[in-house]
Amino acid sequence: MMTVSLIGISLPTFLIGILLILVFAVMLGWLPSFGRGDVVKLGGWSTGFLTVSGWKAVILPAITLGLFQMTLIMRLVRSEMLEVLRTDYIKFARARGLSNRAVNFGHALKNTMVPVITITGLQLGSIIAFAIITETVFSWPGVGLLFLQSVQAVDIPVMAAYLVAIGFLFVLINLAVDILYFVVDPRLRSMGGKAGAK
Amino acid sequence: MTSPKLLEVKNLRVEFPTRRGTLVAVDDISLDISAGEVLGVVGESGAGKSMTGTAIIGLLEPPGRIAAGEIRLEGRRIDNLPYHEMRKIRGRQIGAIFQDPLTSLNPLYRVGDQLVETILTHLPMSHAQARDRAVKLLEDVGIPSAAERINAYPHQFSGGMRQRVVIALALAAEPKLIIADEPTTALDVSIQAQIIQLLKRLCRENGTAVMLVTHDMGVIAETADRVAVMYAGRIAEIGPVQDVIKRPHHPYTVGLMGAIPAMGHKTERLTQIDGSMPRLNAIPKGCAFNPRCPKVFDRCRVERPDPMPAGRSQAACWLVKEPAHV
Amino acid sequence: MMLPTARVIEFWRKTSDSDIYWSFTRSKLVMLSALITLIFFIGAFGAPWLAPHNPFDLASLELSDAFKPPVWEDGGDAKYLLGTDDQGRDLLSTIMYGSRISLMVGFLAVIFAMGVGITLGLVAGYLGGAVDSFIMRVADVQLSFPAILIALLVDGVSRGILGEARHSDFAEAVLVVAIGLSYWVQYARTVRGSVLVEKSKEYVQAARVIGLPGPLIAIRHVLPNVLGPVLVIATINLALAIITEATLSFLGVGLPPTEPSLGTLIRIGNDFLFSGEWWITIFPGAVLAILVLAVNLLGDWLRDALNPKLR
Numbered sequence: 001m002m003t004v005s006l007i008g009i010s011l012p013t014f015l016i017g018i019l020l021i022l023v024f025a026v027m028l029g030w031l032p033s034f035g036r037g038d039v040v041k042l043g044g045w046s047t048g049f050l051t052v053s054g055w056k057a058v059i060l061p062a063i064t065l066g067l068f069q070m071t072l073i074m075r076l077v078r079s080e081m082l083e084v085l086r087t088d089y090i091k092f093a094r095a096r097g098l099s100n101r102a103v104n105f106g107h108a109l110k111n112t113m114v115p116v117i118t119i120t121g122l123q124l125g126s127i128i129a130f131a132i133i134t135e136t137v138f139s140w141p142g143v144g145l146l147f148l149q150s151v152q153a154v155d156i157p158v159m160a161a162y163l164v165a166i167g168f169l170f171v172l173i174n175l176a177v178d179i180l181y182f183v184v185d186p187r188l189r190s191m192g193g194k195a196g197a198k
Numbered sequence: 199m200t201s202p203k204l205l206e207v208k209n210l211r212v213e214f215p216t217r218r219g220t221l222v223a224v225d226d227i228s229l230d231i232s233a234g235e236v237l238g239v240v241g242e243s244g245a246g247k248s249m250t251g252t253a254i255i256g257l258l259e260p261p262g263r264i265a266a267g268e269i270r271l272e273g274r275r276i277d278n279l280p281y282h283e284m285r286k287i288r289g290r291q292i293g294a295i296f297q298d299p300l301t302s303l304n305p306l307y308r309v310g311d312q313l314v315e316t317i318l319t320h321l322p323m324s325h326a327q328a329r330d331r332a333v334k335l336l337e338d339v340g341i342p343s344a345a346e347r348i349n350a351y352p353h354q355f356s357g358g359m360r361q362r363v364v365i366a367l368a369l370a371a372e373p374k375l376i377i378a379d380e381p382t383t384a385l386d387v388s389i390q391a392q393i394i395q396l397l398k399r400l401c402r403e404n405g406t407a408v409m410l411v412t413h414d415m416g417v418i419a420e421t422a423d424r425v426a427v428m429y430a431g432r433i434a435e436i437g438p439v440q441d442v443i444k445r446p447h448h449p450y451t452v453g454l455m456g457a458i459p460a461m462g463h464k465t466e467r468l469t470q471i472d473g474s475m476p477r478l479n480a481i482p483k484g485c486a487f488n489p490r491c492p493k494v495f496d497r498c499r500v501e502r503p504d505p506m507p508a509g510r511s512q513a514a515c516w517l518v519k520e521p522a523h524v
Numbered sequence: 525m526m527l528p529t530a531r532v533i534e535f536w537r538k539t540s541d542s543d544i545y546w547s548f549t550r551s552k553l554v555m556l557s558a559l560i561t562l563i564f565f566i567g568a569f570g571a572p573w574l575a576p577h578n579p580f581d582l583a584s585l586e587l588s589d590a591f592k593p594p595v596w597e598d599g600g601d602a603k604y605l606l607g608t609d610d611q612g613r614d615l616l617s618t619i620m621y622g623s624r625i626s627l628m629v630g631f632l633a634v635i636f637a638m639g640v641g642i643t644l645g646l647v648a649g650y651l652g653g654a655v656d657s658f659i660m661r662v663a664d665v666q667l668s669f670p671a672i673l674i675a676l677l678v679d680g681v682s683r684g685i686l687g688e689a690r691h692s693d694f695a696e697a698v699l700v701v702a703i704g705l706s707y708w709v710q711y712a713r714t715v716r717g718s719v720l721v722e723k724s725k726e727y728v729q730a731a732r733v734i735g736l737p738g739p740l741i742a743i744r745h746v747l748p749n750v751l752g753p754v755l756v757i758a759t760i761n762l763a764l765a766i767i768t769e770a771t772l773s774f775l776g777v778g779l780p781p782t783e784p785s786l787g788t789l790i791r792i793g794n795d796f797l798f799s800g801e802w803w804i805t806i807f808p809g810a811v812l813a814i815l816v817l818a819v820n821l822l823g824d825w826l827r828d829a830l831n832p833k834l835r
C-alpha cells in the first residue's frame with residue numbers, strides 16, 4: 001500500500017495529466033483532453049458547471065491535481081498514526097478496554113490532525129501553483145498560464161501582480177489553518193484566553 | 199494454597215526476537231494474587247517487572263510475545279484470548295495505571311468524556327448515568343469541585359491531579375485487579391505519598407487487588423501485603439512483605455534491604471551491591487546473580503536455582519537448601 | 525596506522541554488521557530500486573560511450589528517419605530500439621543524454637540547496653537573536669510558497685537580468701540555482717535545531733569559559749548529528765529536484781530543445797500524442813517516473829532505517 005502511494009508522489013503532475021489524456025481522451029475517447037466544455041449563460045455569468053460536457057471537462061484536470069496531494073496526505077497520516085500509536089495515552093486507552101475503533105479513530109486519528117491540517121493548508125497553496133501545470137497540460141487559459149507566459153516573456157509587472165494575488169490567498173489559507181488548530185487542539189485554546197486553571 | 203486465586207501466573211516467559219537473537223525479558227516467572235491483596239513487585243530497571251505487568255493485560259508491543267507459560271484470571275486462561283475477548287477483560291476485570299500521568303491522558307478530550315467513554319464501554323448504563331458515575335469517581339479520587347472539573351481538559355490539571363484522574367479511569371469499571379506500573383515515579387515526592395494512600399484506600403474500599411510495580415522499597419513496605427523481588431527477568435524472592443524485609447533469604451534481597459536508608463535508626467553506612475544487573479543479552483550461566491553475589495559457590499555458576507520454600511517465603515537460591523543461614 | 529587493505533576489511537566488517545546494511549538486505553524492493561538507480565546512473569553518465577547514436581550530431585540526423593516507432597511496432601527500424609522523434613533522433617540515445625542532464629541538474633541543485641541550507645542553519649543557530657529570527661521567518665514564508673513557484677520566479681527574474689539570449693546559455697546554471705533555492709529550508713531547519721541542542725550543552729559553555737572557540741568545537745558535534753537526517757532529506761530532495769526540473773522543462777522555462785532533458789523530451793512528445801506517436805512522450809515519461817520512484821524508495825527506506833524510533 002505504501003509502495004503504491006510512493007508511485008503517487010513519484011509521478012510528476014504533468015506526467016499524470018499526459019497519461020490520463022492518453023488513456024481517457026486519446027485511446028478511450030471518453031473525456032475531452034482540453035478546454036472547459038459547453039457553458040450556459042446565467043444573466044451576465046457564464047458557467048460550465050451546469051452542462052454535462054462542462055463537468056466532463058473537469059474530471060481529468062481534477063484527478064491530475066488531486067492525485068499527488070491525496071497520496072501525500074495519505075503518507076502523512078500514516079507516519080503520524082505510527083507516531084501517535086506509540087504514545088502512552090493510546091496504550092492507556094487500550095488498557096481501559098476501549099474498542100479498536102474507538103482507539104484508532106477516536107483517540108489516535110484526532111491527534112494526527114494538527115500536522116495534517118498544517119500540511120493540507122500548505123498543499124492548498126501548492127494546488128494553486130500546480131494549476132500552472134494542469135492548465136498547460138489541458139490548455140485552460142487560466143491565471144496559471146498567464147503567469148507562465150509572463151515568466152517566459154519576462155513581464156515583471158504581471159509576475160508581481162500574480163504573486164501578490166497568490167500571497168494574499170496564502171494568507172487567507174494560513175488564517176483558516178490557524179483557526180482550525182484552535183478547533184482541534186484545546187491546549188492552544190486556553191493559551192490565548194484564560195490561562196489553564198490549576 | 200486452597201483459597202481461589204484471583205490471578206495466577208505460571209512459568210511466564212516473555213521474549214523479544216531481535217536480529218541478534220532472542221532476548222528473554224521475563225524468564226519462567228510464577229506468581230499469584232488473591233482477591234483484595236496488594237502484591238508489590240520490586241527490582242532494578244530492566245528486571246522485567248513492567249514487562250510482567252504488560253504481559254498480564256496483554257499489551258506487549260510486537261515483536262515482544264509470550265513464549266511460554268500461562269496467565270489465569272479466576273481460573274480462566276487469558277493469555278491466549280483473541281483481541282476482542284481480551285479487550286472486554288481490560289478495564290473491566292484488570293485495570294492499569296502507567297508511570298507518567300502527563301502522557302497517559304489524551305490531550306484532545308475532556309477528562310469527563312474519557313471517563314464516560316470507558317464506563318459506557320464496560321457497564322450497561324445510559325449516558326447520564328455514566329456521567330453521574332464519572333463525577334462520583336472524580337470525587338472519590340479527591341478532585342475538588344468535580345462536577346465542574348469534569349469538563350476540563352487534561353492540560354488544565356497538575357501532575358498529581360492528572361494521576362488522580364488516571365486512577366479514576368482505571369477504577370471506572372470496577373476491575374478486580376489493578377496493575378499499577380510505577381504510579382508515582384513521575385510525581386513530586388510530596389505528592390507520591392498522597393497518591394499511594396489514595397490508591398490503597400480505594401482498593402481496600404472496593405476490594406480491588408493491586409499489583410504494584412515499583413523500584414521503591416519504601417512504598418512496598420508501606421503498602422503491600424506480599425512482595426516479589428525480581429532480578430534479570432526472574433523472581434529472586436517472593437513472600438509476605440514483613441518476612442522479606444526482616445528476614446531476606448536471597449543474597450540479592452539482603453543487598454537490596456541493606457541499600458535502603460532507615461529512618462530513626464543510626465546506620466553506620468548503607469551497603470551496596472557491587473556491579474550492575476547483566477544486560478538481557480548477557481545473562482550469565484547458572485544463577486543470574488552469581489557474578490555479584492557475596493556468597494557465591496560453585497553450584498551457582500553451573501545450575502540455575504528455581505524458587506524454593508524458605509520460611510514463609512520462596513527464594514531462588516541454592517543457599518536456602520543449605521542449613522547454614524544467610 | 526592500518527594497512528589500506530586491513531582498513532577496507534575493517535570498514536566492510538563494520539558496514540556489513542550495521543543495522544543499515546541489515547535492513548538493506550532484508551527488503552528486496554529496496555535492493556531492486558538501488559539496482560535500478562545504479563543502472564540509470566551508469567546509463568545516464570555513460571551516455572557518450574554507451575548510447576547507440578549521438579543525437580546532437582546534426583550531420584548524422586536523417587529527417588526521413590523521423591517518427592519511427594519502436595522496433596516491435598509495424599514500421600520499426602532495428603537501428604532505433606525505442607523509435608525516433610520528430611527530428612529523426614534516436615529516442616533511446618536522447619533519453620540517455622536527457623537523463624544525464626536531468627540527474628546533473630538534480631544533483632547540483634541538491635548540493636546547492638544543502639550548502640545554502642546548512643550554512644544558514646548554522647548561522648541562525650549560532651548567532652540567534654535577530655539574525656535567527658530573520659532567517660527563520662524567510663524560511664517560513666518560503667515554505668508556504670510551493671517550490672515550483674519559487675523556481676519559476678527565480679527563472680523569470682534571471683531572464684530579466686541575463687536577457688533571453690544569454691539565458692539559454694546559462695539555462696542549466698539558472699535551473700540549479702532556481703531549484704536549489706526552493707529546497708534549502710529543510711536543511712536549515714534541521715541544522716539549526718541540532719545547533720541549538722549542542723549549543724546548550726555544557727562542553728560548549730565550558731569551552732567558552734576557558735576561551736576556546738566554542739562554535740568551532742560544537743560544529744564538529746553538530747555535523748555528525750545531522751548527517752543522517754540531511755542524507756535522508758537529500759535523497760528525497762533529489763527525487764523532488766528531478767521532478768521540478770522536468771516540470772520546468774515541460775512548461776518550457778527549463779532547458780531548451782537543443783539541450784533536451786527528460787522534461788523537454790516529454791514536452792516535445794506531448795505535441796504528437798494525438799497523432800499516434802505515443803512513444804516520444806511515454807518512454808521519457810516512464811524513465812522519469814521509474815527513476816524518481818526508485819530514488820524515493822531509497823529515501824523512504826533510508827529514513828526508516830535511520831530513525832531509531834521506528835525500529
